[in-house]
Structure formats: C-alpha cells, structure tokens
Amino acid sequence: MKDLFDEIDTHQPERQPIGEGAVLLRGYALQLGKDLLPSLHDIGAAAPFRHMVTPGGFEMSVAMTNCGQAGWITDRAGYRYDSHDPVSGKLWPPMPDAFLDLATGAAREAGYPEFSPDACLINRYEPGARLSLHQDKNERDFANPIVSVSLGLPATFQFGGLKRTDPVRKFALRHGDVVVWGGPSRLCYHGVPTLKHGSHPQLGSVRFNLTFRKAL
Template identity: 60%
Template structure:
C-alpha cells in the first residue's frame, strides 16, 4: 500500500488542525509538513555523526526502535539504567548540536500549544520500521517536568497510544501521519504513551520508515 503526504487524515483535520487530546495536550495536524525537507536533512546530518543504535534496557532487552540524539544531552539506556548524558557512549564525544530547523519547529509547536518560551536541550530521534513498537511509558527522566514534550512524526503513519497517569488506564489510539506534531505538558506531562506496532507501507518521502523527533528539556 502507498501513502501520500496527506495520508488518510480524518475529515475534521482540515477544519480543526489543532485537536485537544487532554488537559495540556494537543495534536497539531500537519504542523511540520512544510518543514520536512529541512528536518530530514538535519536528521541525516545528525546520524552521520551519531549513527543509529539499538539501546538495551536495564533488564537486558534490546529495543526494537533504533535511535540517536542531538542537543546538549542525549537519552541513553543500558544495564545501569535510563539517564541523560552529555556524551555519546558509542563515540565518547558530545552529541551533535541541535540543528536550527529542529529548534525553530520545537519552539513554534510548543507556542502553538500554549507553552511559550520552550527551549529544548535534548532531541531523541527514533527510527521505526514495520513491526517495531514502543511500549507504554512515562517521560520522567527529565529534571524539568514543567516543560512540555514536543513529538514530531515523519514518514509512515503510526498509531499513537495516549493513556493516563496510571499504566492501567486504557489509552486512546490516535492516528499520526507525516507532519503531525503532538505536544503535552502541564497536567498531562506524565501520561503513559507509546506506539503500536508499525504497519507496513511505502511512504513517498521515507519509504518503509517512520522517523520521530521528541524534544525535551532535560536539565
């Protein structure tokens, strides 16, 4: 199956590009679509310097999603735990700096969602391929929980699982397509969320992949 850039958006998306998901959480439909060339060029630059890798959880499981980081800090995981580190453990060097298109988009998306002055110091870049998933989790390794999370979807569509403050809360399933941005903070900052197993497809920009940019204020 083949997806175009507008990929099966719900009919209301044209009239209501900003959708409220929960208090403090919004979906900005197509917000990053016009920036995709600059964003993907920046991703390539980052991954040339800090290549994709599959992290290992503290329990010894290999994550199916490939990832890397840029900014002052990178999120890493190994048998010693989850943490932010200014040094890429694979290279021993600082992470690549945050590209200007990343910073601009993150600031604009946060502002559109009502979070003015967002200044991320970390961007987690995840690469999904068909069958990969991200189990429900909270983003709670950041010292600054007052700042929002800004999450950008590029490439294949994904089903975003947006839950509650308890793991047992049943998550809402939200279809995300190329250019969609989700921003959550305030009372929704610690909601459980994840990605259902990615369906196969052939996206005109990224082929059989989905790229996710997640901006954080780690320190």
Template identity: 60%
Template sequence: MTPDLFGAAPPGLTYLPGFALAEEAALIAAALDVAAAAPLRVMSTPGGRKMSAAMTNCGAAGWVSDARGYRYERHDPLTGRLWPEMPKLFVKLAQAAAAEAGFAGFSPDVCLINRYEPGAKMALHQDRDEADFSAPIVSVSLGLPAVFLWGGAKRTDKPARLTLHSGDVVAWGGTTRLNFHGVAPLRPGRHALLGAVRLNLTFRRAL
C-alpha cells in the same frame, strides 16, 4: 481495543495536524545528518531486553539506556564525542509548536530521534528522566503513519489511539506531563522520502 480517534485529540494532548509538513524534507535531511554523526542504534532496557526502535540524539545531552539504567549523558557512549548540535530548524519548530500548544517560552535542550521500521513499537511509558517537568514534550512524526497511544497517569489506564501522519505534531505538559504514552507496532508501507521507515523527533528540557 480502543478505536482510533481519526483526528480528534484526547484530553490533555494537543494535536497539530500537518504542523511540520511544509518543512518535512528539511527536517528529514537534518535528522539523517545527525544520524551520520551519531549513528542510530538499538538500545537495551536495564533488564537486558532489546528495544525495537533504533535511536540517536542531538543537543546538550542524549538519552541512553543500558544495564546502568535510563539517563541522559552529555557524550555519546558509542563514539565518545559530544552529541551533535541540535539543528536550528529543530529548535525553531519545537518552540513554534510548543507556543501553539500553549507552552510559550519552551527552550528544548535535547532531541531524541527514533527510527521505526515495520513491526517496531514503543511500550507505554512516562518521560520522567528529565530534570524539569515544568517544560512540555513536543513530538514530531515524519515518514510512515503510526498509531500514537495516549494513556493516563497510571500504566493501567486504557490508552486512546491517535493516527499520526508525516508532518503531524503532538505536545503535552502541565498536569499531563507524566502521562503514559507509546506507539503501536508500525504497519508496513512506503513513504515518498523515507521509504518503509518512520522517524520521530521528541523535544524535551532535560538538564
């Protein structure tokens, strides 16, 4: 097993420890407001396997997965309504983090919100359902700590492991935009604001 990096970002990934910590409570409240309008749900892969993390979306479209495949939809298939508008706080944070990571001018149009409970994970994957690969990915951790897996251009590349705490942000783009990445199974714990839960906000330029 590859050891945790203990705060050292692997090549191709920008790690911004505590970047969102000052707005932690407001970000959590905004994410829960989104989930109240567009409920968190556990989706299935096109092959029918249930994912372990629940998710919802906000912005101009939402990422969905079912028997028809992976894609972005402008309407929430669960409610039939447009996805909730992306909170201004989300946009401001994503743009600031992207600029800090060297991607000035980032204008995210979608935010995926994933909820992890102990044992939930995200297998190594690429974010390749977006129309614009020139834009970066910005990922914000809230709640319980998680081990982020940062792989290479091939699924078989051995991933580095980076422990992320609430308020930490990672961003990547350019030549590493399509690197494989994931999340190791979440360990039990308790966060002061979220309890035994981790939320992840992932900002993208999808349309």
C-alpha cells in the same frame, strides 16, 4: 525527486485537543522549512542509530540517536541523559536550527511559549518495531512539555493517563503531525504499537519520531 515537504499544506494546521494540556497539531511540521531531512541525515552520520538495551537486558526494537546538549540513553546501568554519545565518546551533534524552530513553534502553538529544548531523541521505526507504554520522567523539571514530531510511515499514538492501568486513547499520526503534551498531561503514559508495513513517498519503509525535551 520530490522534497520531503513537497506535500506541504498551505492551510492552517488542525489543532486537536487530546487531553488537558495536550494537543495534536495535524500537519504542523509540513509548514516549516525544508531542512529537517538533511539535518536528520547529518545527525545519523555523526551519531549512528543504534538499538539500545534496557536495564533488564532487552534490546529495543526502535533504533535511536540524539542531538542537543543531552541525549537520552539506556543500558544495564539504567535510563538517563548524558552529554556524550557512549558509542563514540563524543558530544552529541548540536541541535539544528530547523529542529529548534519546529519544537519551539509547536510548543508555542500548543500553549507553552517558554519551551526551549536542550535534547532531541530521534527514534527510527521500521515495520515490526514498537514502543511500549511509558512515561517520560528522566528530565529534571516536569514543568516543560514534550514535543513529538512524526515523519514518514503513519503510526498509531497511544495516550493514556497518569497510571499504566488508565484507559488508553488512540490517535492516527501521519507525516508532519506534531503532538505536544505538558501540564496535567506531562506524565501521561504513551506509546506506539507495532508499526505496520508500508512505504512513504519520501522516506520509504520507515518512520522517524523527533522527541524534544528540556532535560537539564
């Protein structure tokens, strides 16, 4: 069976600016080791994916889990980070070295050499799932960027401005693409519209999104 990274491209990844302080690194994750998928499976076994509930009582269509010192959660009490998985009561699984290397390397490539994430929110999209426009603003310090890694099915990334009503640009994301945004773009609205049906050679009918943050 092919490995997740059999489609590795030995060429330098394309660096595509998408905003001030924001860049799309085409295929960046494909150049890094082969430990991402096994690590992803281990995290899912220790802290299973679940459909969290928003403060308004709506179940999210995207299934989520976390790794690192803190995990992002939502429930009736609100949006926040917590060191423990509320389902099991245990600490979130530690962040694998492969994840950390990917996040810090991509951030450095995008112009953020000091980035050291302590949280990774992992989203699992199945066809029909979506993530509405939102800001990542539960972190303590907005001086750090967000690093977002796409694996599996292709998706559309919506990237807007600092107001929800600002124009939204759309970027096609493929397996291995990484988006990094910080600085003036750190609080830009972003989202993923409804994921279309399809099948990825290694991951099947699913898309995983690894979102690295400095939460604490």
